[in-house]
Amino acid sequence: MALEPENVINYLNVAVPYIFLDRLDDSDATSHQSLAHNLDDGSLRQAMYLVAFLRGDAKGMAQQLAWGAGKPGDEDPLLSMQSDAEAYYGRLSTARDFSRRAVDSATRADSKEEAAFWQANAALRESEVGNAAAARQGARAALELSPGRDVKVFVALTLARVGDTHAARELGAELEKDYSTNFMLKHFDLPIINAGIELNEGNPSQALLLSLA
Numbered sequence: 001m002a003l004e005p006e007n008v009i010n011y012l013n014v015a016v017p018y019i020f021l022d023r024l025d026d027s028d029a030t031s032h033q034s035l036a037h038n039l040d041d042g043s044l045r046q047a048m049y050l051v052a053f054l055r056g057d058a059k060g061m062a063q064q065l066a067w068g069a070g071k072p073g074d075e076d077p078l079l080s081m082q083s084d085a086e087a088y089y090g091r092l093s094t095a096r097d098f099s100r101r102a103v104d105s106a107t108r109a110d111s112k113e114e115a116a117f118w119q120a121n122a123a124l125r126e127s128e129v130g131n132a133a134a135a136r137q138g139a140r141a142a143l144e145l146s147p148g149r150d151v152k153v154f155v156a157l158t159l160a161r162v163g164d165t166h167a168a169r170e171l172g173a174e175l176e177k178d179y180s181t182n183f184m185l186k187h188f189d190l191p192i193i194n195a196g197i198e199l200n201e202g203n204p205s206q207a208l209l210l211s212l213a
Contacts, residue, residue, distance in 0.1 A: 015047050024051050042074035049078060053085050061085065072109035076102045080118045087125055096122065103145075116145035120154035127161035135162050149179055153189045160196030168197050 015034075018027035031048050034040065045064045052060030061082065068078040083098035099122035106115035123138030139155045156171035172193045179185050195210040 015044070019047065019050055019054070024054060027051050042068065042071070042077065045074065046077055046081065049081055053081070072105075073111065073114075076105035076109065076111070076114055076118060079105055080121060083118075083122065084125070087129075092129065095125070099125075107145075112146040113148045113151070116142045116148065116151045117154070119145060120151045120158070124154050124158045124161070127158045132162040136164070149175065149182075149185070153185070153193070156193045157196055160193055160200060163200045165197045165200055168193060172197075 015027045015030040018024070018030065027047065028051050031044055031051070034044055045067055049061055049064040052058075052064065065078050065082055068075040079098050079102035083095045083102060086092075086095035086098055099118060102118040103115045103122075106112070106118060119138055120142035123135050123142060126132075126138055127135035135158050139158045142151050142155055145151075152171050152175055156168045156175070159165075159171065160168040172190055175185060176190060191210045195207040198204075198207040198210060
């Protein structure tokens with residue numbers, strides 16, 4: 001059977017919710033049903049990677065990375081997922097290496113926005129582990145690559161976390177102006193950015209209220 005993207009999406013509509021329901025066996029079975037029908041793509045492989053990560057299955061994670069190797073548009077998200085996994089296990093140096101590889105892969109695929117997002121993701125991670133200088137440097141690099149909406153959200157979060165509250169507020173105001181009708185931005189991203197700002201300004205109660213709004 002030839003690859004039909006809409007059929008892969010149908011499988012993903014089942015496989016991904018199973019992950020959030022902690023029904024990993026069902027998600028895995030659905031993914032393998034897709035593969036059995038010769039339906040395969042990067043999004044499906046990302047779902048399989050996530051299941052392997054949640055199981056602590058390093059071999060399964062490596063298999064998905066190997067599948068994506070050299071595939072433009074498919075390689076970089078898997079590399080970034082691996083960077084997050086490495087950070088989860090405390091291997092920050094290796095995490096940084098995988099983030100660099102994700103950015104380079106997306107850049108080679110002429111996907112500057114994706115490259116910028118992986119850079120912003122890495123910067124936010126640096127802020128969470130207290131590496132303020134690396135976080136600021138990564139945030140600047142992400143904006144220089146491609147200042148898209150999602151990149152700006154992650155950069156604003158990063159700046160809020162490292163105490164650059166003025167710059168975080170400016171980015172938040174810019175996002176609110178440019179994407180005033182975006183539901184997720186209005187009800188999730190901006191409150192979290194503002195909560196980070198309030199937390200750094202010594203207002204934990206206000207930060208909590210914003211997070212729960």
